[in-house]
Amino acid sequence: MEVFREFKDYNGTEPLALSLGMFDGVHKGHQSILQEINRIADQKGLKSSILTFWPHPRLVFNPDAGLKLLNTLDEKTELLGKFGIQLLFLKNFDEEFRNMYGADFIKEILAGKLHVRYLIIGHDHVFGKNRSGNFKLLQEMGPEYGFEAEQMEVVNLHNNNISSTKIRNALSEGRIEDANEMLGYHYPVSGTVIHGAKIGRTLGFPTANILTDPQKLLPKKGAYIVDVVLGSQKYQGMLSVGTNPTVDGTSLSVEVHILDFDKDIYGQPITVQFRKFLHDEIKFQNLGKLIERLEEDRTLTRRFFVAN
Missing domain, CATH: 2.40.30.30 (Riboflavin kinase-like)
Structure with missing residues (x-):
């Protein structure tokens, strides 16, 4: 897996199948997205890729909240590589980036810089300033910029949806087996x-x-x-x-x-x-x-x- 810490370091022109998000924990819900990205990439002749952010946006917007993460950056990188992703983009969540509106992010980054042709996001994912980017916007802008968009359904375990927050809660309560079951690993x-x-x-x-x-x-x-x-x-x-x-x-x-x-x-x-x-x-x-x-x-x- 190739890792790019800044977009300026990437000069590829190959079309990408990409998903964006925090992927904290790379849990079973995330893994379903990774499997779909790889399937689409194989089917359409694209490169499978992930765009994630560091530090976690919640640490930027509310640094005093004391948020703890399921993965260090090295752990998350290693896990994503294990699932066969070919390209990983680690975007620094700085002041300039946090003030970029969703439409500008789609136009300048996803389409203009990364040449995305197929985009997958999680069921509740939003992006851009004021949460201005969402699946509806991707659907609207996709035809103009030459990409398809797909929104994944939530992954359930015992009739409960899997989330990074639920895994954090399980670990904080000592429910190790529950956390491991949602993660898909120890x-x-x-x-x-x-x-x-x-x-x-x-x-x-x-x-x-x-x-x-x-x-x-x-x-x-x-x-x-x-x-x-x-x-x-x-x-x-x-x-x-x-x-x-x-x-x-x-x-x-x-x-x-x-x-x-x-x-x-x-x-x-x-x-x-x-x-x-x-x-x-x-x-x-x-x-x-x-x-x-x-x-x-x-x-x-x-x-x-x-x-x-």
């Missing part, structure tokens, strides 16, 4: 292994502390069963999101104990993939009670992987 959190207080090692449960992207959504505080990806290897792990209240911790941390593992991985990239919520964060009366619970969690983690 929710990942990536980062770099950093030095921590090393308390876990003294308890017989050494942990890798993970420095994560501050805009990445972390599931609710508590203990989890996770897959741990280091390079090309995958391991089993139990993870804590929290402040370590038993030892009077105050700052939020992400720590993973990797089962049957004893290697120095400081400074290395690491990804954890959430599989199951074990329990809420607990402040134990003493370290002995904490160790007992860690041993119980480890037993549950081993049983989970035997069954799954």
Whole structure:
């Protein structure tokens, strides 16, 4: 997949099948759009492409709202590539772009710069200043600028529509299985292994502390069963999101104990993939009670992987 961070870097003249949107999470609803883009591209001899924005427009319009995202930019790029998209345009959502009306965006960018011949948008997608761009406008302008437009139906799961907001809510409530089902994959959190207080090692449960992207959504505080990806290897792990209240911790941390593992991985990239919520964060009366619970969690983690 070719990635273009600015339109000025793209000088292609080949006609495109394109979809635009945030694609935060690249969930099953998004995946249906990607499949349709690829199908249309193959059918009509076009290049499959996606136009997405960074940062998220909601972070620009309301920076104090504290929105957390399902994907970092690298994660979203990797996911879109896995679904066979040929071209990815990452448009900086700056002041100039946010003030562009929908009709000008269609004329100057979609038709003029990107040579779009088939455009697919989600069921509720709007774009341009004052939300002036929508499916109706695309239908009206399509004949003049030589493109067809299609609006995808909402994707439902158990009679509920899938959305990035619903996935965020599920993760924030610890409903990992629900979130993973809507995503179509196990929710990942990536980062770099950093030095921590090393308390876990003294308890017989050494942990890798993970420095994560501050805009990445972390599931609710508590203990989890996770897959741990280091390079090309995958391991089993139990993870804590929290402040370590038993030892009077105050700052939020992400720590993973990797089962049957004893290697120095400081400074290395690491990804954890959430599989199951074990329990809420607990402040134990003493370290002995904490160790007992860690041993119980480890037993549950081993049983989970035997069954799954």
